[in-house]
Amino acid sequence: MLRTVITAAVGLTLATGCAPDSEAPVKVSVLSRSSNGQYVPTQVELTTIEDIVGLKGTVGDLQGGARIVIDPNDPALQNATEDTVADVLLKKSGHDVKASYITQKDEKTGEDVLWPADFHSWNMVTSYYNLERANEYFRTVANVKVASFDPTPTLYYFPEFIQTQVSKEPAEDNAIFYPVLQAFLVLPFDQIQRAPLPLNSAVMAHEYSHLVFNRLAYATQNLPVALSLWAAESPSPGANVLKAFDEGLADYHAYGASCRSPSGCDPRFLAPSFDGGPFTGVTDARDLSNGNRCMSALLYTRVYQQDLGTFSSDGAEYQVGTLLASALYQAGRSTGQEAQLQRDIVSAYYDTNPSTPGIYQYTQQVLGDQSLFTLAVPARAIISHITDLELRKAVCNEFMDHLQIPRADLIGDNLCPASAAGGTTCPSIFQ
Ligand SMILES: [Zn+2]
Known part of the structure; x- marks a missing residue:
């Protein structure tokens, strides 16, 4: 309370003192x-x-x-x-x-x-x-x-x-x-x-995307209940999946926001900060335009069998997140519907309609058993919020191919059409 009073007083002094005119637009x-x-x-x-x-x-x-x-x-x-x-x-x-x-x-x-x-x-x-x-x-x-x-x-x-x-x-x-x-x-x-x-x-848009994910997919919880409950267990597949989606979607929206800048859409948006320094490799590792990324059997196993601390220790949430972001990038580009996809994705964060639950609603349904919160679950939330059928099918195929989400988990009413058969880029890890 005291802090609020002091801050307000300082603000007032500046506004009436020698400060430049503060009224927007500036x-x-x-x-x-x-x-x-x-x-x-x-x-x-x-x-x-x-x-x-x-x-x-x-x-x-x-x-x-x-x-x-x-x-x-x-x-x-x-x-x-x-x-x-x-x-x-x-x-x-x-x-x-x-x-x-x-x-x-x-x-x-x-x-x-x-x-x-x-x-x-x-x-x-x-x-x-x-x-x-x-x-x-x-x-x-x-x-x-x-x-x-x-x-x-x-x-x-x-x-x-x-x-x-x-x-x-x-x-x-x-x-x-x-x-x-x-x-x-x-x-x-x-x-x-x-x-x-x-x-x-784009980096600030990535961070801002985490704010939006928190406000909607975690219903503005300071300590997101699903994440903290699940992260306390071992293994913690639900927490790993939430972290991976949060990171991947943040990169995808950072890319989306870059499309509104004078320098244009930039799938390698980390390059201006990271290239030429000690973090050079990060740009390539998270380059959304690399269409050849595939979920490996090892990474897939880690999602489901590790606790969040172990999973995150080498940034596996970013590895899975990049698979997600580049899958969305390919689907949006190939159909020419990137902005529509970006809008559909955010509408999937929170939705009380029982026939198309949002990511937050899905977490609440399985709060007591995180093994049910597989990669397919937030994927289903996104897919059910894509109204254009061509775009929806493209996202379905990319998810089955690059993220290796089992086809049977994605086909259904409000979900992927039966004609979605996956892709041909990635070898199946389920042999
Ligand atoms: Zn992040």
């Missing part, structure tokens, strides 16, 4: 990828901003100086409830950021344009802009209702983020959506120098 320069692939200062209009200095608006609220510690041995964490867990993890809640600008006149229009005055101001205002772009993708292409974005997520900018199980040192070089805090974390960078993650609009 014309400002951000770093954005141009049509030739370079990150260059680009004049844009922020349409959702309420405080251009504190970088707060309806799509996000930037906070600096936070300290977040995840220590499984912290007794306070063991006693925490869903209502108190955020306060336990948030050792310092941080403060409003303060971006600096120089006002310039646009040569053509004579209008004022704000020009960020230092590196962090560039980085922060671009982060906000990228949240706004991702939000617009999900509202317009994916048809997500405005109410689903409430409450406004916080974006912790350069927080100290410590996971004691991983390291005593604060983590770097990552952008994270953290559902417990309903917040994004943009960590300081060390190795990633080329295009810092918050500047990469």
Whole structure:
């Protein structure tokens, strides 16, 4: 409560002081990828901003100086409830950021344009802009209702983020959506120098996709019940499947959002951040346009026989997720219906109609027995929400082929047509 009061007071001071006019729309320069692939200062209009200095608006609220510690041995964490867990993890809640600008006149229009005055101001205002772009993708292409974005997520900018199980040192070089805090974390960078993650609009769209998945497929639960219940068991096939879908769909939507940028659809959207550095291999590993990926017998077995910790220890959720994302990519491209597919997928996250349950509804049906939450289950949710029959059949064939989901699990009313027979790219792992 105290925190809310202090934050409000600071915001008021800035608005009445020497701060630039904060009312949206605000014309400002951000770093954005141009049509030739370079990150260059680009004049844009922020349409959702309420405080251009504190970088707060309806799509996000930037906070600096936070300290977040995840220590499984912290007794306070063991006693925490869903209502108190955020306060336990948030050792310092941080403060409003303060971006600096120089006002310039646009040569053509004579209008004022704000020009960020230092590196962090560039980085922060671009982060906000990228949240706004991702939000617009999900509202317009994916048809997500405005109410689903409430409450406004916080974006912790350069927080100290410590996971004691991983390291005593604060983590770097990552952008994270953290559902417990309903917040994004943009960590300081060390190795990633080329295009810092918050500047990469597709990376921010990937994280934003996790927010949307949480708000719909997990019904905005800070500690998603299905995931945490299932992750506590061993093996944890249901938790593994949920994680894999969450990651794969995040990559697919990041790709979808890239199609609305000046540089166009980019199935290798990690390249500007990762190529040429220590993470170079990641771009190829998650390249959506690689149509030759196949579920292996080993990976398939791991989904069903490992606990989430073991499954995730080498990023297997990303391996399965990439199979899913590239299958969707192929189906959308081959039918020329990518935007429709992106919209259909999000409509499959939450649906109370008993004949076409959403992913959330399916998790609730089998909460007591996660062995029933196979790869086929969220696949069925997606398939039943694809209205165009040609597109639906294409997705069915890709799922049977690249993800090796058994055909018998996907055929049925509101599901795959009997004519869906799979594909010919991948050898069957069920011999
Ligand atoms: Zn992710």
